Every structure is written in structure tokens, then in C-alpha cells.
Amino acid sequence: MPDTPIKTEILIHDLKVPISVIDAGAKSLLNRQDAYGPLTDKQIKVLKRIIRNTLTSQRLVNDVLELGRSREGVMNYSDFTVSSLVRAVLVEVFDLADPNAAEIIRKVQDYDELLGAVRQVGVKLKFTKATWESVVRQDAAKVRQILRNLATNALKHRVEQIEIQGNLKERRLVLRVRDDGRGIAPSDHQKIFKTYFTTGGSIENAICSHGLGLAGVMVLLKDMGGDMALESDRGKGAEFIVKIPV
Numbered sequence: 624m625p626d627t628p629i630k631t632e633i634l635i636h637d638l639k640v641p642i643s644v645i646d647a648g649a650k651s652l653l654n655r656q657d658a659y660g661p662l663t664d665k666q667i668k669v670l671k672r673i674i675r676n677t678l679t680s681q682r683l684v685n686d687v688l689e690l691g692r693s694r695e696g697v698m699n700y701s702d703f704t705v706s707s708l709v710r711a712v713l714v715e716v717f718d719l720a721d722p723n724a725a726e727i728i729r730k731v732q733d734y735d736e737l738l739g740a741v742r743q744v745g746v747k748l749k750f751t752k753a754t755w756e757s758v759v760r761q762d763a764a765k766v767r768q769i770l771r772n773l774a775t776n777a778l779k780h781r782v783e784q785i786e787i788q789g790n791l792k793e794r795r796l797v798l799r800v801r802d803d804g805r806g807i808a809p810s811d812h813q814k815i816f817k818t819y820f821t822t823g824g825s826i827e828n829a830i831c832s833h834g835l836g837l838a839g840v841m842v843l844l845k846d847m848g849g850d851m852a853l854e855s856d857r858g859k860g861a862e863f864i865v866k867i868p869v
């Protein structure tokens with residue numbers, strides 16, 4: 624059935640509209656209490672949860688569509704700075720995990736100030752000034768999706784903090800994302816890159832882990848001619864290193 628993947632993607636694409644309607648409705652109730660009536664604290668909490676989950680749904684939809692484009696070899700090149708990439712990913716990640724932190728990250732302009740702000744929420748940034756300010760040419764949405772997936776995983780599994788490091792070397796952007804969590808046993812190193820593989824066992828894990836992130840990262844990297852390495856052992860944290868030609 625050669626046309627099946629396209630139909631699925633159209634279906635996924637069409638989810639965008641209903642998700643936006645749910646999002647807009649919830650935001651109206653929350654932000655226009657003058658028009659829609661006052662809310663209790665409990666109602667506000669529920670609405671905020673709805674809005675967070677519509678954002679997650681929008682991400683999933685966009686990520687799947689981006690993967691589809693990658694499989695078709697569609698690239699959308701643009702020039703962007705390393706700083707804008709990292710900043711956008713941090714905002715995306717914290718929009719869900721800690722909206723107050725996301726707000727601060729959005730506002731702070733200066734690198735040193737940003738360093739201090741993200742430190743408070745357990746993220747250590749390691750970039751030289753030259754790398755931070757460098758302009759690179761690549762498919763920005765794809766690079767963002769890669770870094771966001773690695774950062775989300777690291778934050779999910781960290782004990783205290785994660786570290787994001789970046790370097791430009793021989794026309795390659797090398798990004799390292801490290802956490803201090805439970806690590807990954809060598810016997811699982813290959814498996815985690817496979818679709819739907821998760822190491823978690825509980826029902827809760829089954830709900831928030833799709834096992835799609837890293838498999839998607841591999842698809843995107845392959846498309847761009849990049850690669851990924853993993854350094855980790857059980858109990859010793861994990862470090863994912865991606866090299867992306869720019």
C-alpha cells in the first residue's frame with residue numbers, strides 16, 4: 624500500500640486545526656475572565672494543564688511532519704546563530720517543564736546573564752563566545768528538534784543538572800548534552816535508538832515515554848549527514864554527542 628504514509632501524514636497535519644481551537648478556547652477562558660466569567664484556582668489549574676498538553680500535542684504533530692519531510696529529503700536551509708538555536712530550545716523545553724523559567728530565558732539577552740538564569744533551573748551551558756555568536760547554515764527546525772529531544776531526555780533523567788556544550792569544528796556543529804542520571808547500560812546503547820524502545824517499566828513511564836524521540840533524531844541526522852554517539856554506563860549519567868554538518 625504505497626500511499627499509506629501520505630494519508631497518515633495528512634491526518635496528522637489535519638490535527639493542527641482542532642488542537643489550535645482547543646488551545647485558543649482554553650486561553651480565552653484563562654485570559655479573558657472579564658468576558659467569560661471569573662475562575663476558581665482549581666479551574667485555572669485545569670486550564671493551564673490543558674494548555675500545556677495542547678503545546679505537547681502541537682510539538683508531536685510538528686515533529687512527525689518534520690520527520691516526514693526528512694524522509695522525503697526536503698531541506699529548508701537558513702542562517703541562524705548558535706545562540707538563537709540554544710535559546711529557542713531552552714524556551715521550548717521550559718515552556719512545559721517550568722513556564723516561569725521559560726519567561727526569564729525569553730527576556731534575558733546577555734550570555735552571562737542567561738548562564739546564571741538557567742543555572743538556577745539545573746542547566747549548565749558551556750559555549751565559547753565565538754561559538755555562541757557564530758552564524759551557521761542548516762535546516763533550523765531539524766537542528767532544534769534534535770537538541771530539544773536530547774535536552775528533554777536529559778532533564779527527564781537527571782538527578783540535579785544537565786550540561787549543554789557546543790563547538791564548531793571543521794564545518795561541523797558538535798553538540799553535547801550530558802546529565803547526571805541513572806545512565807544507560809551498554810547492552811541498551813543500540814536499542815534506545817530504535818522506535819518505541821523505552822527502558823522504563825511502570826504505567827506512568829508508558830504514558831510519558833513514547834520511545835520516538837531518539838529514533839526521530841537518528842532520522843533527522845541521517846538526512847543531514849550527521850551522526851550521534853553515546854557515552855554512558857548504568858548509574859553514571861549519559862552524554863549524547865551529535866555532529867551536524869553546517
Ligand SMILES: Nc1ncnc2c1ncn2[C@@H]1O[C@H](COP(=O)(O)OP(=O)(O)OP(=O)(O)O)[C@@H](O)[C@H]1O
Pocket residue numbers: 772776777780802804805806807815820821822823831832833834835836837838860861
Ligand atoms: N539521558 C538519558 N538517560 C537515561 N536514559 C535515557 C536517556 N535518554 C534516553 N534514555 C532511554 O532511552 C529511551 C528512548 O528515548 P527516546 O527519547 O527515544 O524516548 P522517550 O524519551 O522514552 O519518549 P519520547 O518519544 O517522548 O522521546 C528512553 O525511554 C530511556 O529509557
Ligand SMILES: [Mg+2]
Pocket residue numbers: 772775776835836837
Ligand atoms: Mg525522549
